[in-house]
Amino acid sequence: MKNPFYTAEHEAFREVVRRFVDREIAPFATAWDEAGEFPRALYGKAAEIGLLGLGFPEQFGGVPADQFMKIVASQELARAGSGGVSASLMSHTIGAPPIARAARPDIKARVLPEILSGRKISAxxxxxxxxGSDVARLRTKARRNGDHYVVSGEKTFITSGMRADYLTVAVRTGGDGASGVSLLLIPGDAAGLTRTKLDKMGWWASDTATLHFDDCRVPAENLIGEEGEGFKLIMQNFNSERMGMAASCTAFARVCLDEAIGYAKER
Ligand SMILES: Cc1cc2nc3c(=O)[nH]c(=O)nc-3n(C[C@H](O)[C@H](O)[C@H](O)COP(=O)(O)OP(=O)(O)OC[C@H]3O[C@@H](n4cnc5c(N)ncnc54)[C@H](O)[C@@H]3O)c2cc1C
Structure with a gap:
């Protein structure tokens, strides 16, 4: 039965992503998993077909897209046979929305085109x-000192954490609870930031890291939104992230089922 939610435009985009996955990812996915990373050039290639810009404002290099377009992208990326590649390749879909929603206009104009064109990586x-579950109790502190914040604390399990150029980081600028949480945009080369690579049971091609902030100085203008607005921005992110995760999980299950049936029929 035809799915009532997908238009001809969705299906045309599906074809574009499918060809991209077949040509640019699937043949290399196993080798990239073994190597524990994939080439940075893949970001630029993904940007060329509009994959990185989906749903972001056009003025910064985004591509108009509804939720179903994003579901189509998740479904087709799942066919690559490597969850790790899509997790890192698409880490900007969680790192960049708060920037697009609430960063200062000059920061949006500088940072978003770099991310959406695949030149810079966002996490x-x-x-x-x-x-991780209880976001309102996070401990990493950012103390205001003149025109800077001074950040100290640790983040872990961060996708694209080793090679991200821009890190959207949840910090505590205020007192206890959700109202004390803010978001700061921290450049990957900030003094006082060091990173440790983590090994995982799966998703090997995805870069996952622990970040250590040791009196890391960040310009105050890098605050995303107002102080105390971080929790709300994170929850807005979670709405679309949950949808994306659900779409990916069902798509990965579909790939496993198809492969199992194909294998069984050969035996
Ligand atoms: C491969 C991978 C990539 C990831 N990428 C990122 C990333 O890019 N950025 C990022 O920030 N994080 C990332 N994460 C972390 C992920 O978001 C967390 O693992 C998740 O939020 C859960 O946090 P936790 O592992 O600390 O578990 P915990 O918060 O310690 O929870 C453990 C268990 O306790 C339960 N629990 C927790 N609190 C309560 C409560 N109050 N009442 C009842 N039950 C409770 C939870 O449901 C869970 O079952 C990644 C994780 C993985 C594995």
Missing amino acids: LAITEPSG
């Missing part, structure tokens, strides 16, 4: 060694 850093 989101919320989870800490002490916990």
Whole structure:
């Protein structure tokens, strides 16, 4: 039965992503998993077919897209046979939305075109060694000192954490609870930031890291939104992230089922 939610435009985009996956990812996915990374050039190639810009404002290099377009992208990327490649390749889909929503206009204009064209990599850093589910209790501190924030603390399990050029980091600028949480845009080369690569049971091609902030000085203008607005921005992110994760999980399950049936029929 024809799916009532997908238009001809969705299906045309599906074909474009399918060809991209067949040509640019699937043949190399196993080797990239073994190597524990994939070439940075893939970001630029993904940007060329509009994959990185999906749903972001056109003025910064985005491509108009509804949720179904993003679901189509998740479904087709799942066919690559490497969850790790799509996780890192698309880490900007969680790192960059808060920038697009709430960063200062000059920062948006500088940073978003670089990310959406694939020249720079964006990551989101919320989870800490002490916990990830309870965002309102995060501990990494950012203390205002003149025209800078001074950040100290640790983030872990961060996708694209080793090679991200821009890290959207959840920090505590205020008191306890959700209202004390803010978001800061921290450049990957900021003094006082060091990173440790993490090994995983799967998703090997995805870069996953622990970030250590040791009195890391960040210009105050890099605050995303107002102080205390971080929790709300993170929850807005989670709405689309949950949809994307659900689409990817069902698509990965479909790939496994198709491959199992194909294999069984050969035996
Ligand atoms: C491959 C990978 C990539 C990731 N990428 C990123 C990333 O890019 N950025 C990022 O910020 N994070 C990332 N994460 C972290 C991920 O978001 C966290 O693992 C997740 O938020 C859960 O946090 P946790 O692992 O600390 O578990 P915990 O928060 O310690 O939770 C452990 C268990 O306790 C339960 N629990 C927690 N609190 C409560 C409560 N109050 N009441 C009842 N039950 C509770 C949870 O449901 C869970 O079952 C990544 C993780 C993985 C594995």
